[in-house]
Amino acid sequence: MQSKKLSFKQYLIIGSMLFGMFFGAGNLIFPIHLGQLAGAHWLTAGLGFLLTGTLLPLLGIIAISVTRSTGIYDLARPIGKRYATLFMVLTCATLGPLFATPRTATTPFQIGIAGHVSASQAPLFLAGYSLIFFGITYWASRQPSGIMAAIGKLLNPAFLILLALIFGFAFAQPLGKANTAKVTASYQTGAFLNGFLQGYNTMDALAALLFGIVVVNAIRGLGQHNPTAIAKTAAKSSLLSIALEALIYLGLIWIGATSLTAFKLSVDGGLAFSQIANAFLGIPGEIILAIMATLTCLTTAVGLSSSFSEALHAKFPRIAYRTWNQLACGASFLIANIGLDQIIAWSTPMLMFLYPLAITLIILSITSPLFRRDSMVYRWTTALTLIPACLDALNAAPAIITRQAWVQNLLALDAKYLPFAKYGMDWVAPALIGLAIGLSQYAIRRALAAHAIKMNQE
Structure with missing residues (x-):
C-alpha cells in the first residue's frame, strides 16, 4: 500500500x-x-x-x-x-x-x-x-x-x-x-x-x-x-x-x-x-x-x-x-x-526483572524479519533470560528479602558463575546463548526443508 x-x-x-x-x-x-x-x-x-x-x-x-x-x-x-x-x-x-x-x-x-x-x-x-x-x-x-x-x-x-x-x-x-x-x-x-x-x-x-x-x-x-x-x-x-x-x-x-x-x-x-x-x-x-x-x-x-x-x-x-x-x-x-521512597524501593526489583525481558523482546522483534519471527528463537532467548532476570530482581529487593539465607545462597551462585552479575547485567550472556541456540535450530530446519524440497523435485 x-x-x-x-x-x-x-x-x-x-x-x-x-x-x-x-x-x-x-x-x-x-x-x-x-x-x-x-x-x-x-x-x-x-x-x-x-x-x-x-x-x-x-x-x-x-x-x-x-x-x-x-x-x-x-x-x-x-x-x-x-x-x-x-x-x-x-x-x-x-x-x-x-x-x-x-x-x-x-x-x-x-x-x-x-x-x-x-x-x-x-x-x-x-x-x-x-x-x-x-x-x-x-x-x-x-x-x-x-x-x-x-x-x-x-x-x-x-x-x-x-x-x-x-x-x-x-x-x-x-x-x-x-x-x-x-x-x-x-x-x-x-x-x-x-x-x-x-x-x-x-x-x-x-x-x-x-x-x-x-x-x-x-x-x-x-x-x-x-x-x-x-x-x-x-x-x-x-x-x-x-x-x-x-x-x-x-x-x-x-x-x-x-x-x-x-x-x-x-x-x-x-x-x-x-x-x-x-x-x-x-x-x-x-x-x-x-x-x-x-x-x-x-x-x-x-x-x-x-x-x-x-x-x-x-x-x-x-x-x-x-x-x-x-x-x-x-x-x-x-x-x-505510601510515599515516593517506598514506591522506588519496591519498583526496582520489578524493573530488574522486566527490563531484560523487554530488551530481548525489542531486539528480537526488530530483527524478526531475518528469521521470519520464528517462535523457537523467541522462546530460547526468553527462557535463558528469565533465570538471571529473576536473580537480578532478588538482588535488587529490599533488605527484608535479600537477607534471607536462601536468597544469599542463590546470589552467591549467580555472582560466581554468571559474568557481570555485580552490575545487574548477568542476563546478557544467557540471552546470547539462547539466541544462538534458537537461530541454529531455525537454520537447521530451513536447511532440512530446502533439502526435502530438492529431493522431491528430483
Whole structure:
C-alpha cells in the first residue's frame, strides 16, 4: 500500500506527542540523583543512561511497527499466549497502578510540597494533593483521543519554558564544578553500566511497548500504512524529541553533579531538585519547579492511565474501558500515599526483572524479519533470560528479602558463575546463548526443508 509523504509539521506533532508521553516523573528526578551518585563521572554515567532512557524506547516503537503488532500482547505472542498475557499484565501493572502512575503524583509532591510541611502533616497533604491529581487524571483520560492535541499544543511548551528557566540559572551560576565532584564507590569503575541500569527507572522502554501502538496509529492516521514506512517515520519524527530528551537528561545529570558542592547526597532526586531550585531562586524557584513537575507528571499520568485501560480492555473486553480507568486512577491514588521512597524501593526489583525481558523482546522483534519471527528463537532467548532476570530482581529487593539465607545462597551462585552479575547485567550472556541456540535450530530446519524440497523435485 502506498504511503503518504508527511510534512515537517506532522513530523513535529508526532515528535511532540512522543516527548510529552515519555517525559514524566522519573525523567526529572533520576537524572539529578544519577549526577549526584556519579559525580565527576557524570558524563560516562549519562551516556549509559541515554541508552535505556532514549534509544531503547524508540526501538520499542519501531519493534511494534516492524512486527505490525497491535500492542504488547501481540508483540510477545511468538513466545506463547500464556507468557504474552502474563508479560502484558505485569507491564501494565508496573506502569499503571503499582509503580509508575502513583509516582507521577508523589514526585511533584516531593519536589514542591514535602519540604514545607512537617513529617506529621505530610501524609495528610499528600492525600489531598494526590486526590486532586488523580481526579484530574481520571477526567482527562476518559476521552483518550484528545491526548495528542492537549500534550502537543498546551502542556509541552509550558513545561519547556519552565525547565529552560531553571537551566538558565543553573548554567549561569553553577553551584560547583562537576568534574571535581565526589564519585560514590559503585561509580568509580562501573559508571556506564550503573547509568544504564538507572535508565530502567524511567520505565520508558516498558511504556513504549504499552502505548507505542498509540504512536503507530497516529502515524497511520496521517497516511502512512507500510510497516517499514511507519518505522522510518517513527525514527525521523523522534529525532527531535530524543535529541531534546538527551540534552535535558545530560543537563540534569550535570546539575546533580555540581550540586554536591552545596548539598550532601540526597536520598532521591526529588529532594535534590527542590534544594537546587531553592539555591537559585529561593521559594519562587521551588514554586516554579513544583508547577513544572506537576505539568509534566500529569501528562504522563494521563498517557499511562489511558494506555493501561485500553490495553487491558482490548485483552479482557468484558470489563469496560471506564472500569479499568477507574481502577488505574483509584489504585494509583492509594499506592501514591505510601510515599515516593517506598514506591522506588519496591519498583526496582520489578524493573530488574522486566527490563531484560523487554530488551530481548525489542531486539528480537526488530530483527524478526531475518528469521521470519520464528517462535523457537523467541522462546530460547526468553527462557535463558528469565533465570538471571529473576536473580537480578532478588538482588535488587529490599533488605527484608535479600537477607534471607536462601536468597544469599542463590546470589552467591549467580555472582560466581554468571559474568557481570555485580552490575545487574548477568542476563546478557544467557540471552546470547539462547539466541544462538534458537537461530541454529531455525537454520537447521530451513536447511532440512530446502533439502526435502530438492529431493522431491528430483
